Amino acid sequence: xxxxxxxxxxxxxxxxxxxxxxxxxxxxxxxxxxxxxxxxxxxxxxxxxxxxxxxxxxxxxxxxxxxxxxxxxxxxxxxxxxxxxxxxxxxxxxxxxxxxxxxxxxxxxxxxxxxxxxxxxxxxxxxxxxxxxxxxxxxxxxxxxxxxxxxxxxxxxxxxxxxxxxxxxxxxxxxxxxxxxxxxxxxxxxxxxxxxxxxxxxxxxxxxxxxxxxxxxxxxxxxxxxxxxxxxxxxxxxxxxxxxxxxxxxxxxxxxxxxxxxxxxxxxx
Numbered sequence: 001x002x003x004x005x006x007x008x009x010x011x012x013x014x015x016x017x018x019x020x021x022x023x024x025x026x027x028x029x030x031x032x033x034x035x036x037x038x039x040x041x042x043x044x045x046x047x048x049x050x051x052x053x054x055x056x057x058x059x060x061x062x063x064x065x066x067x068x069x070x071x072x073x074x075x076x077x078x079x080x081x082x083x084x085x086x087x088x089x090x091x092x093x094x095x096x097x098x099x100x101x102x103x104x105x106x107x108x109x110x111x112x113x114x115x116x117x118x119x120x121x122x123x124x125x126x127x128x129x130x131x132x133x134x135x136x137x138x139x140x141x142x143x144x145x146x147x148x149x150x151x152x153x154x155x156x157x158x159x160x161x162x163x164x165x166x167x168x169x170x171x172x173x174x175x176x177x178x179x180x181x182x183x184x185x186x187x188x189x190x191x192x193x194x195x196x197x198x199x200x201x202x203x204x205x206x207x208x209x210x211x212x213x214x215x216x217x218x219x220x221x222x223x224x225x226x227x228x229x230x231x232x233x234x235x236x237x238x239x240x241x242x243x244x245x246x247x248x249x250x251x252x253x254x255x256x257x258x259x260x261x262x263x264x265x266x267x268x269x
Contacts, residue, residue, distance in 0.1 A: 002238065002240075002241065002268050003035050003036040003060060003062065003240065004033050004034050004035065004036065004241055004242075004243070004260060004263060004264065004268065005034065005035075005036035005037060005038055005062050005063075005240060005241065005242035005243065006029065006034050006036075006037065006038070006242060006243045006244070006256065007037075007038050007190075007242065007243070007244040007245070007247075008037045008038060008039040008040060008043060008050075008054075009040065009247045010243070010244065010245050010247070010249070010252060010256070011025055011026065011029065011037065013245075013247070013249060013250070013252050014028075014029070014252050014253050014256065017250065017251060017252055017253060018253060022050060022053045022057075023053055023056065023057055026053075026054070026057040026059055027057070028253075029256070030057075030059075032256065032257050032260040032261070033260050033264055034243070034256075034260060035058075035059060035060060036059065036060045036061075036062040036240070036242070037054065037059050037060070037061055037062060038062055038063045038064075038065060038095070038188075038242050038244075039054070039061055039063075039064060039065070040064075040065055040066060041064050041065070041066040041082050041085065042066065044064075044085070045085070051089075061089065061091050062091075062093060062188075062240055062242070063091070063093040063094065063095055063132075063162075063188060063240075063242075064082060064085070064086055064091055064093070064094045064095070065094070065095040065096070065097065065134075066078065066079075066082055066094075066095075066096060066097065067097045067098070067099050068096050068097070068098065068099065068116075069098075069099050070096070070098040070099075070112070070113040070116040070117065071098060071099070071101060071105060071109040071112055071113055071142075072112070073112055074116070075116065076116050076119050076120050079096060079116070079120045080120070080123060082094060082096075083120065083123060083124045083127070083129060086124075086127075086129050087127050087129065091129075092128065092129055092130060093129070093130045093132065093187065093188065093240075094124065094129060094130070094131055094132070095131075095132045095133065095134055095162050095188070096117070096120065096131060096132070096133060097133070097134060097136065098113050098133075098141070098142050098143075100138060100140040100141055101140055101141075101142075102140055103140065104139050104140055104142075105141075105142040109142070110142050110148075110151075110152070113142055113152070114152055114155045114156055117131070117133070117152070117156045117159055118156050118157075121156060121157070121158045121159055122158075125158055130160055130187055131158070131159060131160065132159065132160040132161055132162045132187050132188060133149075133152065133153075133159065133160075133161060133162070134161070134162040134163075134164055134167070134190065135149045135161070135163070135164055135167050135168060135171070135178075135182075136164075136167055136171075137166075137167040137168065137169070137170025137171035137205075137207070137208065138170075138171070138208070139171075139208055144167075144171045144208070145168070145171050145172075145173050145178075146168070146173055146177065146178040146181060146182065149161065149178075149182060150181055150182060153182070153185045159185075160185055160186065160187035160188075161182055161185040161186050161187065162186075162187065162188040162189075162190055163179065163182060163183075163186045163188070163189050163190065163228070163232065164190040164192050164244070165179070165192065165193075165194075165223040165224070165225060165228045166190075166192030166193055166194035166215060166221070166223050166244075167190075167192065167194075168223075169194040169196070169207065169213065169221075169222060169223055170194060170205060170207050170208065170213060171207070171208050172207055172208050172209040175223055175224065175228055176224060176227055176228065176231070179228050179231045179232065180231065183231045183232050183234065183235050183236075184235050186232050186235065186236060186239060187236070187239070187240075188239065188240050188242060189228070189229065189232055189239050189240065189241050189242065190242050190244045191218045191225055191241055191242060191243050191244065191259065191263060192215055192218075192223070192243075192244045192245065193215060193216055193217065193218045193219065193220060193221030193222070193223045193225055193259075194213050194214070194215055194216075194221050194222060194223050195213060195214055195215075195216050195220070195221040195222055196211050196212070196213050196222060197212060197213070197214070198212040198214070199214045202214040202215065202216070202249065203215070203245075203246040203248045203249045203250075205246065215245050215246055215249070216255070217255045217256075217258035217259045217262065218243065218258075218259035218262050218263055219258075219259070219262040219266065220258075225267075226266055226267060229241075229267050241263060241267060241268070243256060243259050243260065243263070
């Protein structure tokens with residue numbers, strides 16, 4: 001059976017919500033069918049590292065992710081450090097996120113980002129580690145819509161995409177249109193649904209076109225996650241599926257439970 005993943009930041013939110021320790025939280029998530037984690041690199045290093053507890057829990061670290069200053073010329077030191085960490089712990093996928101830049105990226109900035117990504121991808125390929133980027137729904141981010149995302153994927157040979165349909169809605173895009181051109185590059189699918197409108201109970205975000213939005217359980221929003229998945233599956237039938245919610249989200253466990261049930265019944269059969 002396919003593994004269902006979740007972003008580790010959401011695990012920490014559930015830990016606080018239920019007022020239990022991390023191992024208890026991971027075991028509780030395992031009862032709803034989640035067995036894999038996408039983990040921010042900084043959560044695994046230093047004196048506050050969660051690495052030991054994750055390894056004890058038996059959860060698979062499916063992917064690392066981290067923000068890197070890729071708009072700075074030849075600045076790949078942090079990225080290489082993360083690849084080396086992945087080699088040590090036999091983690092085969094990394095998602096790199098260029099840092100947000102107020103006012104957006106200039107064409108020169110994006111050229112530098114591409115050059116840095118080319119160097120990192122080449123280094124990681126020697127160790128059979130796959131490097132990906134994510135579309136993020138913000139004008140302060142370099143890959144926020146179909147056009148900018150496809151541009152970098154074509155420019156950097158071997159680079160992959162972590163597709164996030166909810167983020168395409170945040171950037172005012174038709175995610176079904178976007179997936180038609182981007183599906184051949186997808187290595188991971190972040191199952192983040194999104195609904196246009198306001199709610200009193202969830203974390204609200206404004207789209208790039210000025211509309212209020214929030215993230216409901218998978219299958220309850222406007223992202224048409226199942227149709228997106230059918231497109232991706234044509235190129236990568238075993239694409240890893242990962243639940244993801246805004247990191248400021250409260251009262252999250254019920255939403256995760258609903259999402260896991262939907263994904264297992266509709267997408268993992």
